[in-house]
Amino acid sequence: MQKLHVAVAKALVFDMPKVKILPHPEICPEGAEFELNNDESLCEGALRNGLKIEHACELSCACTTCHCIVREGFESLGEPSETEEDMLDKAWGLEPQSRLSCQIYPGKKDLVVELPKYTVNQVSEEI
Numbered sequence: 001m002q003k004l005h006v007a008v009a010k011a012l013v014f015d016m017p018k019v020k021i022l023p024h025p026e027i028c029p030e031g032a033e034f035e036l037n038n039d040e041s042l043c044e045g046a047l048r049n050g051l052k053i054e055h056a057c058e059l060s061c062a063c064t065t066c067h068c069i070v071r072e073g074f075e076s077l078g079e080p081s082e083t084e085e086d087m088l089d090k091a092w093g094l095e096p097q098s099r100l101s102c103q104i105y106p107g108k109k110d111l112v113v114e115l116p117k118y119t120v121n122q123v124s125e126e127i
């Protein structure tokens with residue numbers, strides 16, 4: 001029985017996707033790496049690991065401040081909802097691999113993620 005528990009625990013541990021955040025001058029100058037828990041969005045995982053990703057709408061897909069660009073593993077993610085796509089249109093620095101980190105629930109594939117230099121809030125404050 002104990003062997004079964006160990007096998008299940010190992011399977012759970014090894015199935016958790018790893019996330020690599022590329023260096024960002026303010027949020028993580030050295031970059032960061034962490035694993036996501038089950039049912040945890042990318043934004044939730046980043047916040048749990050001390051990365052101060054802006055999340056003005058409290059992860060409800062109603063702003064674009066958690067915008068990120070998925071450099072590796074993009075194709076493994078589920079399709080964005082219509083609401084996410086509409087919100088992404090307002091994001092600063094939009095790219096084909098842009099997503100809202102509060103709406104990404106990675107599967108088994110590891111991700112490499114870039115955080116844009118600015119959020120939409122920072123840009124509008126400077127105007």
Ligand code: FES
Binds near residue numbers: 054058087100103
């Ligand atoms: S935190 Fe607002 S859209 Fe993600």
